[in-house]
Amino acid sequence: MFLVVTAKWNPEEARRPDLEEAPVFYPSEEEFEDTLKYISSIRAQAEIYGICRIVPPPSWKPPCPLKERDIWEKSKFATRVQRIDKLQNRNAMRKILQVNNNKKRKKRRCMKNGFDNETNSEEMKIPDEFGLHEADRFGFEPGSEFTLDAFQNYADDFKVQYFRQSNNASDSGGNGSVLQGHDWQPSVDNIEGEYWRIVERPTEEIEVLYGADLETGVFGSGFPKTAKQVSSASDVKYINSGWNLNNFPRLPGSVLSFESSDISGVLVPWLYIGMCFSSFCWHVEDHHLYSLNYMHWGAPKLWYGVPGSDALKLEAAMKKHLPSLFDEQPDLLQKLVTQLSPSILRSEGVPVYRCVQNAGEFVLTFPRAYHAGFNSGFNCAEAVNVAPVDWLPHGHNAIELYREQGRKTSISHDKLLLGSAREAVKANWEYNLMWKSTANNLRWKDACGKDGILSKALKARVETERVRREFLCKSSTALKMESTFDATSERECSVCLFDLHLSAAGCHHCSPDKFACLNHAKQLCSCSWGAKFFLFRYDINELNILVEALEGKLSAIYRWARLDLRLALSSYVSRENKQVPGVNDKLSHASQGLTVKEMISQVTVLSSKEQ
Secondary structure (H helix, E strand, O other): OOOOOOOOOOHHHOOOOOOEEOOEEOOOOOHHHOHHHHHHHHHHHHHHHOEEEEOOOOOOOOOOHHHOHHHHHHOEEEEEEEEHHHOOOOOOHHHHHHHHHHOOOOOOOOOEOOEOOOOOOOOOOOOOOOOHHHHHHOOOEEEEEEEHHHHHHHHHHHHHHHOOOOOOOOOOOOOOOOOOOOOOOOOHHHHHHHHHHHHHOOOOOOEEEEEEEEEHHHHOOOOOOOHHHOOOHHHOHHHHOOOOOOOHHHOOOEHHHHOOOOOEOOOEOEEEEEOOOOEEEEEOOHHHOEEEEEEEEEOOEEEEEOOHHHHHHHHHHHHHHOHHHHHHOOOHHHOOOOOOOHHHHHHOOOOOEEEEEOOOOEEEEOOOOOEEEEEOOOEEEEEEEEOEHHHHHHHHHHHHHHHHHOOOOOOOHHHHHHHHHHHHHHHHHHHHHHOOOOHHHHHHHOOOOOOOHHHHHHHHHHHHHHHHHHHHOOOOEEEEOOOOOOOOOOOEOOOOOOEOOOEEEEEOOOOOOOOEOHHHOOOOOOOOHHHEEEEEOOOHHHHHHHHHHHHOOHHHHHHHHHHOOOOOHHHOOOOOOOOEOOOOOOOOHHHOOEOHHHHHHHHHHHHHHHO
16 A cells, blocks of 8 residues: 655654553562462552553463464454544634634645645544434445455565664764664654654644454464464463463453353464554443453554553543543544543543553453553554452452443443352352362362351442342333343343342333333333232342351351252262261361261251351
8 A cells, every 4th residue: 555654753842751660570480380379479569550550470482373384474453543632632623613613714735645735734634414413423435455464564664764864864974964874763662752743733634544452263363272273292381371362351260250151362373563653442341351462473552551440530521631532422532532641630630640552461351440542663462451359349340330321231240240250159058067178179168157248248239239129120021031021132231231130120011022121120111010020039138148158157058069069968869878077177086987867957956057
C-alpha cells in the first residue's frame, strides 16, 4: 500500500510524562510452574499499582504458530483507523455538526495512504445531511485488511518516514543535517514524548491503523494448541502450560472455570497487531476481571496503570477535563476511544504508573485497574481474562454498578459464585470427612472458613438476595427455577439487563420469555401484581446451608453434599466393614477406624449438637 507521511517528529515539544515505573517480577523456574499460585504470591505487592510486568524464566520460549509462512503471508486481518490527534482534543460531535450546518466546510490536510488534502484541524469529516443522532458514533472506522507481512511493511514504512529528520535541521554547531544513519531507530523515550505531544497538543492529523480485538478462534492464537503446531518434543509442554493464554482463564482456582460458554475476549484470547502510535484507551476490564497480556514479538508496548482503588478518581478527572464529551456520551469510558494524559491525571491526584512491555513478557492488570497505552512499532500481543477467587468481591461490585447503568453483562456472576461454592463444599467434604488432601481440595480450603473470601462473598450475596425477596415476594407465587433456565441462552432483566441466574420475576399473562430482576419486578409489565410469579434456583434456607457449609459447619457440609451434590460417605468407601479415617478435628481421635455406618451415626450426632 502506497504511503506518504507528511507529519514529522517534533522532539522540541516532547511531552513525556514523569511517572514511577510499575513493579517487575522475575519468577524462578519453580515459581513459574503454578500460574495462579504465582499471581497470588505477588498480588499484595503489585495490586497497589494496578499493573505489573512479569518476565518469564529465560528457558520459557514458546513457539508461535503465527510466524508460519502460510499464516504470515496469506492470512488477513481487519484493522481500525485511529486518529491519534483526536483521542483527547476533540469537540463533542454535536458541536461539530452544528458548526458544519452553519458554515462552509473547510478542506482538510491529512496523511492517508499518500493523499494530501487541506483541513481545519478542529473539524471531522461528517456529511451535512447527518443529523444530531449521529453524535454517539465517534469511534475508530474500519481500515484495510492486511497480512502480517504487509502490515509489518506498512508499519515500518510509517515509522521510518515519521521519525526521519529534515535535511534543513541543524545540530548545535550549525554545521549541517541531523539526519540519522540508515539503521537509526528512535528510542522508546523519544516515541513516548512524541505520542503525548500529539495527544495533548496536536498540530496536524496523525492517522494510524490497529489490528485490535482479533478473535484467535478465527485468525489463530500465537500460542500452540495442538501437537501439530510444535516442531519438537521439548515444546509440547507449552500446549498445556498455565501461561498459554488459551488455558489461562479456566485454570484450577479460576472461577471462570464455571462458565461453559467460550466468550470471545474473556475466555478466548484476542490478538492485537500494532504499529507505532496505535493505541488502547483508558478502560477497565469487563466485570473488573484480571487480564493477562503476552507480547509474542515486536517493538515495546507502553502501558499506564491506575490502581483499582483510585478508579473513581480517574473517572472524576476525565469528566472534569472533558466535560462536553461526557455530557454527550455518559458511557464514554466504555467505548475505549478516549485518552487523557497521565500528566493531567497526576495533577488531579490520580496515581499513574508506567510499564514498558517487551517481546516475550507478560503484563498483568488487576481488578478495576484502569489502563491505557500505545505501541512503539510493529508488534503482536495476545490477551485474555482470569478470575481467581479473590476477584469475587470485585465482580459483585461490578454487577451492581452495571445494574445501575443498565449495562449488559458478559458473564453470569451468580453462576460463577454458586459454581465456586458448590465445588468448595465438595472439596470440604473430601478434606474434612474423607481426609483427602489433594491440591484442589487445599486450594478451596484456603477460600473457606468464616473469614474465607469465598464464604464472605457468598454470604454478602445471599443477604442482598434475602432482603430483596422478603420485600417483594411474600404475596406472590414462588416457583422452583428449572436447572436449564439459562442453560442455552442468557436470561437478563428486561429493565436493567441484570443477570437472572439466581432469581427472576415473570408474569403469567405476558410473554413467557420476558423476565425481570427482583428490583424491577413491578416494572416488568402493567399486569396486576397477582399475575406475577418468582423463580428461585435455591430458596433462602438452602442458600444459608451453603454459606454455613463454606464456613466449616460440618452438618451443613454433610447436608449440602447429600442433598445438592448427591454425595454420600458410601460413595467413597465400600459398604463392607472397610475402615475409613476419622472425621475432622471436631471428631475424637477414637473415631479413626470407624465403619461407614458408625461414621455416619457420629456425623449425625455432631450435626445435632451444632444445631
